[in-house]
Amino acid sequence: MSTPAFLDLTTLRQGYADGTLTPERVVEEVLRRSDDARYPHVWIAKASRERLLAMARALPPKPTAELPLYGVPFAIKDNIDLAEMPTTVGCPEISFIPEESASVVKRLIAAGALPIGKTNLDQFATGLVGVRSPYGACSSIYDARYISGGSSSGSAVAVAKGRSIRSRLPMHLRVQNPSAHSWHTRARSLCSFRLTRCSQPSRSCFSSL
Numbered sequence: 265m266s267t268p269a270f271l272d273l274t275t276l277r278q279g280y281a282d283g284t285l286t287p288e289r290v291v292e293e294v295l296r297r298s299d300d301a302r303y304p305h306v307w308i309a310k311a312s313r314e315r316l317l318a319m320a321r322a323l324p325p326k327p328t329a330e331l332p333l334y335g336v337p338f339a340i341k342d343n344i345d346l347a348e349m350p351t352t353v354g355c356p357e358i359s360f361i362p363e364e365s366a367s368v369v370k371r372l373i374a375a376g377a378l379p380i381g382k383t384n385l386d387q388f389a390t391g392l393v394g395v396r397s398p399y400g401a402c403s404s405i406y407d408a409r410y411i412s413g414g415s416s417s418g419s420a421v422a423v424a425k426g427r428s429i430r431s432r433l434p435m436h437l438r439v440q441n442p443s444a445h446s447w448h449t450r451a452r453s454l455c456s457f458r459l460t461r462c463s464q465p466s467r468s469c470f471s472s473l
Contacts, residue, residue, distance in 0.1 A: 267285070271293070281327060298381075305401060306384060310380060311349065316380070339422040341416050346369055353389065354388060356398060383419045385415050389416075394416075
């Protein structure tokens with residue numbers, strides 16, 4: 265049986281409910297698709313296959329009300345900590361391996377989500393174009409002659425490339441500085457909600473704030 269082209273939240277929910285998908289199968293497929301050579305520089309690091317399969321197998325056989333994100337793969341911008349995986353913030357010289365995940369990552373995993381890995385970004389998350397990274401510049405999913413934008417360049421491509429090659433992740437995590445946030449909103453007519461500074465957990469998250 266083939267894996268659905270789009271692994272969005274609705275497809276995952278339906279597939280897990282009717283048994284046509286399993287978390288292990290989704291992990292294998294996402295890892296396979298994440299190696300697509302047409303979209304280099306998206307990932308700074310990915311969780312090992314063994315680690316992800318162990319997390320997938322630890323989930324119950326079927327979704328439960330206590331796990332609203334059962335088996336949902338997600339990407340983490342590399343200024344947010346995932347335990348036992350390097351956090352670089354786009355700067356290898358200050359890379360470190362945290363012992364503890366950021367609060368938001370812990371909550372997603374507790375809800376049943378599966379962290380695929382850490383995505384590329386403008387160094388220190390202080391950029392608008394996504395090219396200021398020693399890990400390479402991500403290209404637009406529509407035309408490789410153009411850049412993806414930033415600073416969440418890797419996260420953007422990991423999610424958006426489903427529109428062209430049908431392999432997107434349903435969600436990602438990022439931390440942005442206020443200037444980038446306001447610029448994206450003005451330039452792209454996007455809306456988002458940002459809690460007041462100091463009212464949200466910031467431990468294990470690097471920001472230019």
